[in-house]
Amino acid sequence: xxxxxxxxxxVDKTGFSLDTLRYYERIGLLSDVARTAGGRRLxxxxxxxxLDILRCLRDTGMPIAAMxxxxxxxxxxxxxxxxxxxxxxxxxxxxxEQLDHLRRQQNHLRDKIAWYxxxxxxxx
Amino acid sequence: xxxxxxxxxxVDKTGFSLDTLRYYERIGLLSDVARTAGGRRLxxxxxxxxLDILRCLRDTGMPIAAMxxxxxxxxxxxxxxxxxxxxxxxxxxxxxEQLDHLRRQQNHLRDKIAWYxxxxxxxx
DNA sequence: CCTTGACCTGGAGCACACTCGAGGTGGCAC
DNA sequence: GTGCCACCTCGAGTGTGCTCCAGGTCAAGG
Numbered sequence: 001x002x003x004x005x006x007x008x009x010x011v012d013k014t015g016f017s018l019d020t021l022r023y024y025e026r027i028g029l030l031s032d033v034a035r036t037a038g039g040r041r042l043x044x045x046x047x048x049x050x051l052d053i054l055r056c057l058r059d060t061g062m063p064i065a066a067m068x069x070x071x072x073x074x075x076x077x078x079x080x081x082x083x084x085x086x087x088x089x090x091x092x093x094x095x096x097e098q099l100d101h102l103r104r105q106q107n108h109l110r111d112k113i114a115w116y117x118x119x120x121x122x123x124x
Numbered sequence: 125x126x127x128x129x130x131x132x133x134x135v136d137k138t139g140f141s142l143d144t145l146r147y148y149e150r151i152g153l154l155s156d157v158a159r160t161a162g163g164r165r166l167x168x169x170x171x172x173x174x175l176d177i178l179r180c181l182r183d184t185g186m187p188i189a190a191m192x193x194x195x196x197x198x199x200x201x202x203x204x205x206x207x208x209x210x211x212x213x214x215x216x217x218x219x220x221e222q223l224d225h226l227r228r229q230q231n232h233l234r235d236k237i238a239w240y241x242x243x244x245x246x247x248x
Numbered sequence: 249c250c251t252t253g254a255c256c257t258g259g260a261g262c263a264c265a266c267t268c269g270a271g272g273t274g275g276c277a278c
Numbered sequence: 279g280t281g282c283c284a285c286c287t288c289g290a291g292t293g294t295g296c297t298c299c300a301g302g303t304c305a306a307g308g
Contacts, residue, residue: 053236
């Protein structure tokens with residue numbers, strides 16, 4: 001059964017700020033959020049799942065414009081599944097490159113630390 | 125022997141844009157760049173080495189303000205070496221966390237791709 | 249000499265992703 | 279019914295890190 005969550009609960013569960021949640025809704029990254037009679041938002045488990053994907057994409061460096069394209073495809077229905085997979089696979093490759101680059105630069109950083117530690121800095 | 129490089133050569137070698145090089149100099153990330161009689165910049169091998177470190181720090185997510193602090197310490201001389209090492213080691217830990225987080229989110233991304241591929245999306 | 253292209257300065261402008269503020273409403277506790 | 283706090287909307291503002299522009303200078307080739 002589907003639970004419902006207040007804005008504050010969603011902030012707690014997702015780590016997105018209230019302002020960010022409203023911002024995402026405004027730009028179309030998050031659609032059809034239910035409301036109470038009085039106009040307050042009520043998020044569903046589906047919304048939480050979607051926010052979880054948004055966090056994944058965002059934290060792996062996908063720009064908002066690209067997330068919007070993905071969101072648009074999701075709204076268009078099952079016939080866009082192949083296109084969605086293509087986007088995610090391309091993004092996965094980009095993430096792999098990011099990881100490679102980050103690891104290389106971390107090695108560089110560690111070399112520098114080692115260089116300081118064996119006294120090369122003072123010897124220059 | 126120390127070679128000298130024109131701005132265009134440094135753009136080629138470092139991948140930083142001309143504007144970025146001037147920007148870094150203006151804010152104090154890059155100091156004492158030599159000049160020709162006519163006022164054009166001449167970068168040294170030391171400058172290239174420093175730019176390489178800046179790229180490493182930047183690409184691993186160090187904000188400019190922190191790079192400035194590190195640059196300041198470098199200018200102050202040998203007695204700041206311990207402080208510099210501390211900064212770099214702390215940054216190394218931050219990079220490690222970044223890598224962990226990125227790897228976790230990549231797994232998440234791959235789960236989602238697998239979920240599409242085994243048809244769960246259509247079955248919902 | 250004259251052209252041309254790389255370079256100079258100072259300052260303004262931009263893209264991105266939020267974040268904040270003002271002014272107002274909803275709904276539970278006392 | 280009175281506080282009070284969480285929530286609402288709309289629009290403007292912010293921080294980061296560049297990037298661009300105008301207007302001018304330098305220097306090598308023809």
